[in-house]
Amino acid sequence: MRKIRQLTLTTAMVALTMAVAAGCSGGGGSGSGAIGNGGAGSKKPVKAGGTVTIAEVGATPNFVFPLEPVTNTDGWNVNLTQPLWPALVYAGDGSQSVVNPDESLFSNITWANGDKQLTIDLKHWNWSDGQPITSRDFTFVYNLIKANASNWSNYVQGLFPDDVAGVSTPDANTVVINLTRSYNPTFYEDDVLSNIPLLPQHAWDKSSDAGPVGNLDETSAGAKAVYAYLQKEGGDMATFATNPLWQVVDGPWKLSEFRTDGYYSYVPNKQYSGPDKPVLAKVVDTPFTTDTAELNALRAGDTLDIGQLPLNDVKQASALEQNGYSVANIPVPGVAMIQPNFYNAQVGPEIQQLYVRQALEYLINRQQIVSKVYSGYADPGNGPVPLTATGPWASPLEKSGGPYPYSPSKATALLQAHGWKVVPNGTTTCQSPGTGANQCGAGITAGEGLTFQLAYSSGQASMDEQNAAIKSSEAQAGITINLHSEPFNSLIATVGACSASSHPAATCGWQLADFGYDPYPLYPAGDGFFNSTGSNNQGGYADPKMDQLINATEYGSGTSAFFAYEDYAAQQLPWLWLPNQNGLLVYRSNLQGVTPLNPFSGGLNPEMWGFTS
Amino acid sequence: MPEAGELAERRGSGRLVVSALAHNKMAIAGLCLVALMVLFCFVGPLLYPTNQVTVRLDLSELPPSGAHPLGTDASGYDVLGRLMEGGRSSLELGFAVAVATTVIGTLYGAFAGFIGGVVDALMMRVIDTFLAIPGLVLLLILVSMFTPNLLMIIVLLSLLSWLGVARLVRGEVLSLRTREFVQAARMMGGSRRRIVLRHLVPNAIGVVLVSGTFTIADAILAMSTLSFLGLGIPPPHADWGTMLSDGLNYLFDGYWWLVYPPAVILIVTVVAFNLIGDAIHDSLDARLQRP
C-alpha cells in the first residue's frame, strides 16, 4: 500500500503554517460571525515598492534546499522555499481549491495509455540567471530523488519515484513520464506533482563549491554526491542568503537576508517569467515565539503588516480594524479529530465496537463548540472532509450535517441496545457481556465502565474549553473522559503507532488523542489516515473495505467514488470528528491582494500584493 | 551559604515568634487576610454552592448579574464559585508544598549538619547538584514526565523547594552546634537525641517557619507560571493561577471579571503570606539587636 500522507507532509505543514501563523483564505466561510473572507474586492491602483512585514509564530525554517533529508521535519522550510522554487503543479488559486495556472511551471498535462502515461509541457520560463527552464531540470530532480529516495522527507514507498517506469524528454520543454500503474489524474497532479519543484541543473549539478557543473546526476553515485553536497549547503543557516547556489531561482522572489533566529526577507526576482510580478520592494518574515507577543504587536499597531488573530481573541477584531487593519476569516483545508487507539490494552476492545465510537461522536456537541468555543469560525467537522476548504469534495451527507449530529438520547439508546446500563452523569456499566448483537462485544467484561483518557496539546485556551465541553457532554451517557494535556511535542513523543500486529504497552498507553488537525493537500484523499497501513493511522484502524474505497479514489476518477469513500469513513468513525477552526488573517487595510488568500501555499503569495496609492 | 540574618548570634527560640507576630500590625493584617481566604475557599462553597464540573457553553462569558455576581467564564462556570474552588486547590497546594518541603528539608539539613564529616559533605553535594540545574528545567522535565494533577504538582514543587530549606537548617544547626549551650549539654553527657530535640530543633524553628511561609506564597505563584506556560492541570481543575492565565486572553476584551478577580485574590493572598513570613523574620532579627 502506498502512503500518501507521508508525501503530503510538506503540504500538510504549509497549511499548518497558514493556520498557525497567518490564517488561510477560502470560499464562503462557514463562520456565523461578522468577519468575512476578505474577498478580492474592487481593485484600486497600487504603487510600486514598499515593505511588508509578516509575523511568523513559532515557524522557523532551517533548511533552504527544497529536498529535505528525512531527519529534518522542520515543516516551515517549505514556507521559505516555495516563493523561490515553486512546485511543478502549484496548488490553490486565491480562495479556489484548484491548480494555479499562473504560478505552475507546466502549461499543459495530458494523460494517455489508460492514465498510465503523462506528458508535461513546461512553460518557456527562465531561471533568475537568464538560463531557460528545461525538461533537463525535471530529470535532474527525478535523478536526485531516485538515487536518494530513502533520505528525502517527502518520500512514500511505492509512490514517486518508485512508481515511475521511465522518464523521457522528447524536447527541451516536454517531459513524458510512464508510470507502473494507472492513476486518477486529479490525485496524481494535485497531491504528488504538487510536491515536486524544478531545480536548476545548470547551476546545481555539482558536488563541491568549486567543482564543475556537469551531468553528475545521471549516475546513481553522482546523484548521491550532488545530493549530499546540496544537503550540506542547504543546512548551513549562516549562508542561506549569501550562497550563490540559492540565488538561482525560478519563483517570483529571491532571498535577501536570513538570520539564524528565523528572521528572513525577500526581494523581487527581476527575471521572474510568470505573470504575477512582484510589486512590493521587500517582504520580511519576522519570527514570534508565541501568539501573545504577536497579538500585542498587532494591538500596538506599528510593526506588523500581516499576522494572525488567535480565535480566542476574535473580539479584538474591531480594535484591530480601528488600528488600520482588516481581518479575514479563512477556512482551513484539514480534518480535526480525536484519534482513538484500537489497540490500547484497557480500552481497545471498547473502541473497536462501532457503536461505542458512534455513542462518543453523538455526544460531542459540535455545533455548540463551533458557535461558542470558536465564535462561529470553524468547520463543523461532520466527517473527514471540510465543507468548504477543499472545494467540491464534501459529500451531500456531510453537507447535511453528517451521520452523527449531536444526540445524547441516540447515544444512550445505542449503549442500552448493546447491553449497557446507562447512568447519566454516573458510571455506565456493561450488564450483558458477550458477542451477540445486543451484547457489549468481544473483550468487554461485565461491570466494566466506559472510561477514557483524552490527551491533547496544551497552551491553547480553546482546546481546553473544547475538551472540557466534550468531557461534560460525554458524561450525560455515563461515559467518563479524563483530560490530560501536554505541550504538542511532548504529546506526540508519547503517542506511538499501534496496530493489531504491534502494540507495545510503552507506546500504546494512550487511549484518545487530539493533536489538533491534519491538513489536506488539494485533493483530500484519505490515504495515510484511514487505510490499514496509513502512516498517520496511529490507532490501528483497519478495514479492508475502507482500503479498497480509498484505492478507488486514487486509481480511478469521479466524484461518486470519492463520495463513497467519504461517506463510509464518516460513518465508520476511524477517528472521532471534531470542528476544525478557521484561520483569522490580519492585514493592513491598504495592502491590496492579500485576500482571497491561497490556503495551500506556504509563502502566502506576496507577489500578488501592493499598497494602494 | 550563610545568609545575612543567620550569621549573627541568635538566642532563645521560636516561642518569641508568636508574641512578636501579635505586636506587628502587618503580620496581623496578613493573618487576617489568610484567615479570610481560608473561610472564603472552604466555607464559601457551603453558602454559595455552584456547579464547577459541568461545562455550560450556553452560559459562557456572561457579564456579572444577580445570578452570577462575578459573571461566568468561557466554559460557563460561575466565576465567584470558581474562585472558591480554585482557591481551595491553590491553598491546598501552598500548604502541602510548605509542609512537605519543611519536613524533608529540616530532617535532611539537621541530619547533615549534626552528623557532619563525609556524610554531610556528600549530602551537600547532592543539594548543590540539584541547585545547579535551573529550577524551571527540572520542573519542565518532571512535569512532562508525569500526568499533571494536583498531587503530582505538589510532589514536584516540593521536590524542588526542599533544597533551600535543607541548606538553611543545616547552616543553622552548624552554627548552633558550636554554640556554648550545646557544647555544654554535650559535656554534661546529653544524648544526641536529646540535644537535637531540646536545643537544636527549637532554635532552628524560626528559620524554618520563615521559609515555610514564603514557600506557600512561592508555590501558589509557581503554579500560575506553570499554567501560563501550558503545563498546568487540565480542566475541570481550577486554581487561581490557571484562572488568571486563562483570563489574560480577555485582558483587552472588556471581560474584566475574568482577569481582575483572580489577579486580585491571588496577589492579596501571596502578599498576606509574605507579610507573615516577613514579620517572623523581622522578629527573629529584632531579637538579635537586643544585647
Add this chain to the structure above:
Amino acid sequence: MTAYLVRRIGQAITVVIGVMVLTFILVHLEPGSAARATLGTRATASRIAIFDNVNGLNQPLVEQFWTYVKQVCQGNFGTSYSLQQPVSTLIAQRLPKDAVLLGLSTVLALAIAVPLGIYQAVRRNGVGDNIATVAAFVLYSMPDFFFALLLIAVFSVQLHLLPPLAPRATTVAGILADPRALVLPVVTLTLVSVSGYSRYMRSSAIDALAQEYLRVVRAKGLPERLVLMRHVLRNSILPIVTIVGLSAPSIVAGAVIAEEVFNYPGMGLLFFQAATSHDYPILLGSTLVVGIATVVGNLAADTAYSLLDPRIRYVST
C-alpha cells in the same frame, strides 16, 4: 586558605559531574522518544530508526553517556535535533541577549533596592517603611506574565508610548541601540526583583544600624547622612553583593516568561522549547553551562564572603 580553595574547587568539580549525570538520567527518564517528538506523528519506524542511528540513540545509555562526556571534553555540545544548529552556536546567540536584559535589570533593581532598604531600616516600622514593604510585596506577588501584560496594555496598546516587543537585534550593540524597546522588559524584570533585594538590604541595614560603634560615631558629631553613607551602607551592602554573586547564574538560565511575552528568544525559551520537544543536546548542553556558572558563582561568592567576613571559619562545608 589554599587548602580551603582546593577543597572548594574539588567540590565544584564534583557538582559539575553530578549535574552531567543527573541531567542525562532525567532527560532519558522523560517518557516518549526524541525521534517521535522531532519527526512528528507521521514518523515511520524506518525514519525513527534512521534518526536514532544518526543521533546515537540506539546505543546503550552508558555508551551514550560516555560519548557525550567525550564530546564535551572536546568542547562539542552536539547539534540540536529540532533547530539543526550546534548547541554552542545557539548558546552563543542566546546568552548575550539575556546578559543584557538581566544584567540591566539587576543593576537597576539594586539602584532602587539599596537606598530603599536603608531608608526602610532607618524608618523602621514607620509609615514609609510599611508602604514600601507592602508595595514590594505586591510587586513580588504579581505573576510576572500578568505584570508584563499589564505594562504592555497600558504603555503600548493604550498610550502607544513604548513598543510591546523587546529589541529584534541579535547582537549586544544592536540591542542597546534600541533602548525604547528595552524599557518594558527591563522594567518588568527590575520591579519584580526589587522586593527581594530591598528586603535583604533592609534587614542587613537594620543589623548595621544596631552596631555599638555607631553610637560612638554619632557621639563624635558626624552628621546622620554621613553616618548612613560611610558606615551603614558599607557594612550592610556585603550580603547584597553576595546575593548578587549567587544570582549571577540566573542570568545564564534566562527569564522564560519575559522572553516569551516580549518575544526575546534567549536561554529561557531555549530550555523551555528543548524540554518540551525532547531536544537532548540542547538540554544537556545548556544545563551544563548553567551548572558551571552556578558553581563558579557560588565559589566566587563564598570565597569573597569568607575573605571579607572574619566570622566565617573554614570549617567543613
